[in-house]
Amino acid sequence: MAAEKLTRGRLAQIIVMLTLLVIAFFWRTVIYTPGLTIIDCKDATGFCGTSQSQEKVAYEWIRKNDTIYFSLVSESKPHSAYWDQKGKQSPELSIKQVQEGEGYRTNWQWSRHDLPTDMGIFNVVFDRYQFKFNYPEKG
Structure with a gap:
């Protein structure tokens, strides 16, 4: 040739x-477009992210009487949030979102009666990152 x-x-x-x-x-x-990076956050409170993720969050679960609060502080606004129950997604809207310095604080609240049954993981999605928060065990 x-x-x-x-x-x-x-x-x-x-x-x-x-x-x-x-x-x-x-x-x-x-x-x-890169795939969605899934990040597991296992504690009831703390910081979550990986060395590869540009998005890092601080979060906290609080239980008071019959109300459950979940607070998330991040650099950007989340796109969606949902409970993951046996392969189904149950969307949740934020009750309150405020700007704090260069970041955002997003708060959710539920009464114990409004929570999905068999809930286990609450997911919050940013651009390319999905944070999975384990609902804290009763204690």
């Missing part, structure tokens, strides 16, 4: 293949 003459057909084939490769490279570079 190296000893063959470069014909118009062979040149057209090379140009077409190079064009396809360049288009594929730029398409993948421009359109690329």
Whole structure:
């Protein structure tokens, strides 16, 4: 093949293949969206994040009488929040969201009667990060 003459057909084939490769490279570079990074937060209170995540949060579960409060402080506003129950998602809206310095404090509250049955994990989603908060065990 190296000893063959470069014909118009062979040149057209090379140009077409190079064009396809360049288009594929730029398409993948421009359109690329990374997958959702899932971060588990196991304690009832504290900070959560990973060394790879740009989003880090401080959170706290509080139980007072018949009311459960969940507070989250983050650098950006969460996109969604939901209870994860046996493969189903039960969306939850924030009761209150305020700006604190360069971050945001988002608060949720439920009465014990309004909580989903068999709840275990409360999920909060930011751009590329999904934080999973374990509902604290009764104690």
